[in-house]
Structures are given as structure tokens and as C-alpha cells.
Amino acid sequence: MITLTAFRWVPPFAQGQVRDLRVRWALEEAGLPYRERLIGIKEQASAEYRALQPFGQVPAIEDGELRLFESGAIVLEIADRGSHLLPADVVGRARARAWVLAALNTIEPPIMQLAGLDFFYKDQPWTQSARPTVLQAIGKRLDELAAWLGQRDYLETSFTAGDLMMSSVLRILKHTPLVSERPALQAYRDRCEARPAFRKALADQLRSFADYEAAHGVPRMPAA
Numbered sequence: 001m002i003t004l005t006a007f008r009w010v011p012p013f014a015q016g017q018v019r020d021l022r023v024r025w026a027l028e029e030a031g032l033p034y035r036e037r038l039i040g041i042k043e044q045a046s047a048e049y050r051a052l053q054p055f056g057q058v059p060a061i062e063d064g065e066l067r068l069f070e071s072g073a074i075v076l077e078i079a080d081r082g083s084h085l086l087p088a089d090v091v092g093r094a095r096a097r098a099w100v101l102a103a104l105n106t107i108e109p110p111i112m113q114l115a116g117l118d119f120f121y122k123d124q125p126w127t128q129s130a131r132p133t134v135l136q137a138i139g140k141r142l143d144e145l146a147a148w149l150g151q152r153d154y155l156e157t158s159f160t161a162g163d164l165m166m167s168s169v170l171r172i173l174k175h176t177p178l179v180s181e182r183p184a185l186q187a188y189r190d191r192c193e194a195r196p197a198f199r200k201a202l203a204d205q206l207r208s209f210a211d212y213e214a215a216h217g218v219p220r221m222p223a224a
Helices: 020-030 047-052 071-079 090-120 127-149 161-175 183-193 196-216
Strands: 002-007 034-039 060-063 066-069
Touching: 002 020, 020 071, 020 161, 020 196, 047 060, 060 071, 066 071, 071 090, 071 161, 090 127, 090 161, 127 183, 161 183, 183 196
Parallel strands: 002 034
Antiparallel strands: 002 060, 060 066
């Protein structure tokens, strides 16, 4: 059985955003069972974990001799195991893979810049001057993505790993109106998040955090 490594707890602003959610979602879509290995700061820095994940991040998976890190690589591995996340035809599979990479390489970088400004460096004096440039870069990419979607339900003809990854990236903007200002993107993200596999994956991630908070007396706050 696949073992998924995820964080035992993260602050409320990151709950529902940690990248193991993408892997949980893919596993649910594929109907593959898995078990959790929850880690904290101590385990994250250990030599044992760095042998599995060189950068100490999550997610990572272990499945027999396979040890894999990076959410995009893991999602594609899961999709390759015969699920609907990759179409049966060669062209469709290639297009789905391209959208996974587009989400990670084209859409996510400026969005993560904004997340850094808004959550990690918000008290720094330089953030307000940096923010307009980052917003402009994000807006350009979102407009291009919205133009591609048009009246489509999904990026291609059906829901694939590309949509899973793209909608996961768009979730990072939930603290802003950048998606809701673009009706095609809002409808697209809502459509993807309405999938039962996503709802199950999100509930499972949030359950781990809630269990930790209950055990340690951490006050509950709304998650992202």
C-alpha cells in the first residue's frame, strides 16, 4: 500500500493548501488506498526523511521500492496507473501532462510570490511596493487561462490530472478576489472542487490538523 507523508499540523492559513492535498485527491480519483505518515519539524529535518525527500518538504510517497517526491511527479505516477486522470489516447495523455506542467511552471510561480508577500513577509516594508508587479503578472496569466477555458468545463475534453493540478494552484488565491473576478475561472475551480474525490481528500487533510489541535489544545480557526 502507498504511504503518503504529510504534515501533522500547519498554521490555519495553510490548512487546505498543503501540497499533499493534491496527492490525496489523485489517490481518491484513482481509487487507490493509502496510509498516512504524519511528520513534524523534528522528523522533517531528520536524515531519514531527507533520504526520502531531499528538501524536507511534503508530500512524498513510498510504495514498495518506489520512493517519490514532488506533488506533480507523484500525481502523474498515480495517473499512470490506469485512472481517468490520463486519457487512454496518446494525444490526450500528452495534453494532460502538458497542463500539469503549465500549472506548476507557468501559473503557480507568480501566485506563490503573492502568497509569500501576503503570508510570510506581510510585515516587511517592501511588500507593498512589490505587490503591484506581482499582481500584474498573475492577472496576465489568469486572463490567458480564462481565455483558453472560454465555455469549456475543463482544460481539455474531460477532467484530467491537468485540471486537478491547475485547480489546486488556483486555490492558493482564495484569500484574494483574483479568481472570483474572472467568472470562467471561478466556475472552473468550483466545478473541480465539487468532485467527491476532492471533498474526501480535503476532509482527510483537515481531519489530521483538527486531531492534532484537539490533542494539544490548539484553538480552532477557519482553514483556507
